[in-house]
Amino acid sequence: DQTVAELLEAQFDIQSNQIAISEGGKNYSYMELRRSVFSIVKKLKEFGIKSGDYVLINGKHSALSIMGICAIVISGGVYVPVDFNMPKERMDFIIKDCHPLLALYDGGDDVIFDYKIPVIDLNSCFDEDINNEYSIEKADITSDSLIYIMYTSGTTGNLKGVMIEHKNVVRLVHNASYVQLNENTNLLLTGSLSFDAATFEIWGVLLNGGCLHIVDNGVLLNEKRLKSYINENRINTMWLTAALFNQLVDNDVEIFDRLNNLLIGGEKLSEKHVNKLLSWNVKINLINGYGPTETTTFATTHIIEEDCKYNTIPIGKPITNTSIYVINKQHICGIGMIGEICIAGDGVGRGYLNNEKLTKEKFVVDKTLGKRIYKTGDLGRWLPDGVLEYIGRNDNQVKIRGFRIETSEIESVIKKYDYIDDVAVTVKELKNEKYICAYYVSRKKIDVSHLKEYLRNCLPVFMLPTYYFEIDRIPLTSNGKKNYTIL
Secondary structure, X not given: OOOHHHHHHHHHHHOOOOEEEEEOOEEEEHHHXXXXXXXXXXXXXXXXXXXXXXXXXXXXXXXXXXXXXXHHHHOOOEEEEEOOOOOHHHHHHHHHHHOOOEEEEOOOOOOXXXXXXXXXXXXXXXXXXXXXXXXXXXXXXXXOOEEEEEEEOOOOOOOEEEEEEHHHHHHHHOOOOOOOOOOOXXXXXXXXXXXXHHHHHHHHHHOOOOEEEEOOHHHHXXXXXHHHHHHHOOOOEEEEXXXXXXXXXXXXXXXXXXXXXXXXXXXXXXXXXXXXXXXXXXXXXXXXXXXXXXXXXXXXXXXXXXXXXXXXXXXEEEOOOEEEEEEEOOEEOOOOOOEEEEEEEOOOOOEEOOOHHHHHHHEEEEOOOOEEEEEEEEEEEEOOOXXXXXXXXXXXXXXXXXXXXXXXXXXXXXXXXXXXXXXXXXXXXXXXXXXXXXXXXXXXXXXXXXXXXXXXOOOOHHHOOOEEEEOOOOOEXXXXXXXXXXX
C-alpha cells in the first residue's frame, strides 16, 4: 500500500550517510540526494506541477536524470522518459498523446526541443537555501496513482503509452524474492531510461538503500573498461540484454567474476553463451528475467544452474504477488500444452494512455479466473517441474537487443515512402544475433540510400532494417495473409 515516494523518503533518513549514486568519480549520499531532489521538487512546484501531471525527462544516463525522476515522483507527477533526439514524428506523437506540462534535461548535451513546453535544465534547480524540504506540501498520491508512462512500439504505426502505478513498482523491488536487494547492493545502470529494465535498476537500488553506479556508453560497450569498472567499484549486481550479454561473454568470459547477481533478458537467451559463462563461473547467481512493459519489468524469473537440464532455458516461475496462466481458447492449459501467457497480480499496469480499445483488448477480466489479466501475445507452456517455457510470439512482435518492436510498425512507415506499393518486414537470426530485413514492392526504381535516410528520420536506430530487398510481389498464404515464412 505504500508509494514509491514514501519508500524513497524513508531511505533518505535510514541511509542518510550511505552513497546513493556514483557517477564519474563523484558520489552522492542519500542526504545529498535528498537535498538535490527537493531542490528540483521546489522548482517543479513553481511551475505548478501537481499530482497526476505528466513531465517529460530526457532519458540520458546521468545522476541529474535520476534526481529529476525522483523529484517528479515525490512531487506527485508522472515521469515520461524519452530521448529528446528521437525522430520528430515520434516525439510529436508523444507530446500530443500525454500533453506534458514540463520537460527536464540534464544540460550535458545539446538537445533540440522545439515545442511550446517549458524546458528546465536540471543544473539550474539547485537551491542552497533549501533546508526544510518538509515545508513543501506533500503530494496527494496513493499506491494506485500513476508513477510513469513508458512508450513502446505498436501495431498500427503509433506508439503505445503504458501506464504504470506506484504499487506496480513497489511489487517489483520491495522485499523482492528473486534477487537480494539491500544496502549492500552496488548496481551498474545499463538499461535506457526509456526501457523498463531501468525500473528495476533505479528503484531496486534506491528503495533498498543501495548504490546506483552510472557510466557512459563508452564504458558499457568496451569490455576492458567495463571489467575494470566492475572490479574497481565492487559492482555486485547487473542487468543486461541477452544480446549485450552474448557479446561480452564472447569477448571476455571473466568479465562477470566480481558479480553476485546477473539478470539477463529482453529476448530469448542463448544456451551456448549461458553455458560458456557457467562452465567458467559456478558462483554467480544467473537469472533469466521475463516480463512485458505492461506488467512492470519482470513477471517471472528463473535461476539458471550449472547442471541445466533443459533444452531451452525456461523463463521460470512468477515473482511475488504475480500469477501466471497459460490459456488456449479460454481454457487453462495443463502441463506441456501450448497457449498464450497471461499475467495477473500487482505488477499489471493500468492500461494504455488514451487507447481504451486496445486496453480492453489486452487488459481483461477473465471470467474463468475471476481476475484481471494482461494478455501478452507470447506463447508458452508449463514444464513438468512447474517452470514456464517461452515458445515465441503469436503475432509479429519481436525483441531485438532488448527493445520490443512490432514489425508491422516498420512496415507502416516504409509504406508511406513514395512509389512503394507493399512491404514485408521480417527478423532473421544468424549466430544468435537478430537483424531486420525489409522486402518491398515498388512502382519505380528506388535509391535505397534515400529510403534509409527517410527511415532514420522516422524510426529509432534499433528499428532500422539492416537489409533491403526489392521483390516483384509479397508472397501470400492460402488465406491471403503475408507469408513471412518463405521470405
